Amino acid sequence: xxxxxxxxxxETRRDDPVLLPPVDIVEDDTGITVxxxxxxxxxxxxxxxxxRESLTIEGExxxxxxxxxxxxxxxxxxxxxxxxFTLSRELDTDKCDAVFKDGVLKLRIPKVExxxxxxxxxxxx
Amino acid sequence: xxxxxxxxxxxxxAELDRLSRDMQQLFDGLPVNIRAGRRGGFPxxxxxxxxxxxxVYAFAPGVDPQxxxxxxxKGVLTIEGExxxxxxxxxxxxxxxxxxxxAGSFKRVISLPDDIDPAQVDATYRDGLLHISIKRRADxxxxxxxxx
Numbered sequence: 001x002x003x004x005x006x007x008x009x010x011e012t013r014r015d016d017p018v019l020l021p022p023v024d025i026v027e028d029d030t031g032i033t034v035x036x037x038x039x040x041x042x043x044x045x046x047x048x049x050x051x052r053e054s055l056t057i058e059g060e061x062x063x064x065x066x067x068x069x070x071x072x073x074x075x076x077x078x079x080x081x082x083x084x085f086t087l088s089r090e091l092d093t094d095k096c097d098a099v100f101k102d103g104v105l106k107l108r109i110p111k112v113e114x115x116x117x118x119x120x121x122x123x124x125x
Numbered sequence: 126x127x128x129x130x131x132x133x134x135x136x137x138x139a140e141l142d143r144l145s146r147d148m149q150q151l152f153d154g155l156p157v158n159i160r161a162g163r164r165g166g167f168p169x170x171x172x173x174x175x176x177x178x179x180x181v182y183a184f185a186p187g188v189d190p191q192x193x194x195x196x197x198x199k200g201v202l203t204i205e206g207e208x209x210x211x212x213x214x215x216x217x218x219x220x221x222x223x224x225x226x227x228a229g230s231f232k233r234v235i236s237l238p239d240d241i242d243p244a245q246v247d248a249t250y251r252d253g254l255l256h257i258s259i260k261r262r263a264d265x266x267x268x269x270x271x272x273x
Contacts, residue, residue: 018173022225024212035211037226039168039184039253069173074249076169076184103253105188106211 018082021057029117031110032091038081039103046100048107050093056084057105167227168204168255172235177266179241179259183233186224186253187211193250195244195257202235203256240265 024035035057038046041059049056059081087093092112099106147154168185183204193206210228214271237259245260 022227023223023225025221025223026212027220027222028213028218033140035226037186037253039186040182042252063182063252063256066175066178069175069180071171071173073170073172075166076171076182102250103184103186104211 008086017078018080019076019078021081021083023058023083029111031108034085034105034107034109035106036081036083036107037103038100038105040076041081041103043100046105048096048098048105050096050109052089052093054081054084054086055093055107055109058082075079103111166233167231168233170233174238177261179237179261181235181257181259183226183255183257184253185231185250185255188250188253189254190250190255191239191256195246195248195255197237197241197246197259200237200239200241202237202257202259203232204235206230206255226262262266 019028021038023037026033026035034057036057038057038059040061040063041064041110045060045062047056047058061079063082072112087109090111091109093109095110097108140143144232168249171182173180173182181202181204185204185208187205188208190197193204196205207230208228212221212224212227212228215221238261240261241259242262243259246257248255248257250256
């Protein structure tokens, strides 16, 4: 009974110009791991908000720009990343663990104990 | 004739993505560098010129800076490297729901203005952002001529 999270990657709020960070999402028996690319975001400008129902990753690109610079190419066109997901109840959002290094966020959300897969013994009647 | 040969089944979204990019280019009307490739290359690049330098910002998260090769040859800047995948090997115990992050080798090529000085380049990697600053030659700087 691991497949109970069909509603997980549902993005919301896409009104103002923000970048959608690319993600990898992996589930195993004990939880879900989310990797997100947020290059140019220093640690203090990253906000990861988790509550029982949703996960929001937000980051602001911040680095020193020289004065009097004319942009000749801008593939990154907004200074902010944002992406939200809805979570399902078997995830234990109180025990999240986040690591942010070189612009990559790794967020681990474990499952609550009783949601981990259990083999059901089938008795012969 | 064999459309599936060129657009493998299941690639509909990639195709829509390409279409929307083509449309955008149509409306933007901006000329595109011949080496730009398809939009969305890795790392994404922002480039700016100042009177004294060319500033290149490459958005390359999660790359070991020791393994990024930055080279200037004949006025062309090449950024090359490799990024390992964070996904675990496929197994029946693991479900992968999203796999959007680039993995594998990458290369971006940028042509630089004529007056750059390939001997004065500074590259730093921080927060997943590679910043390459290339000075322009002093003799190419605008200089105010004093009138006596």
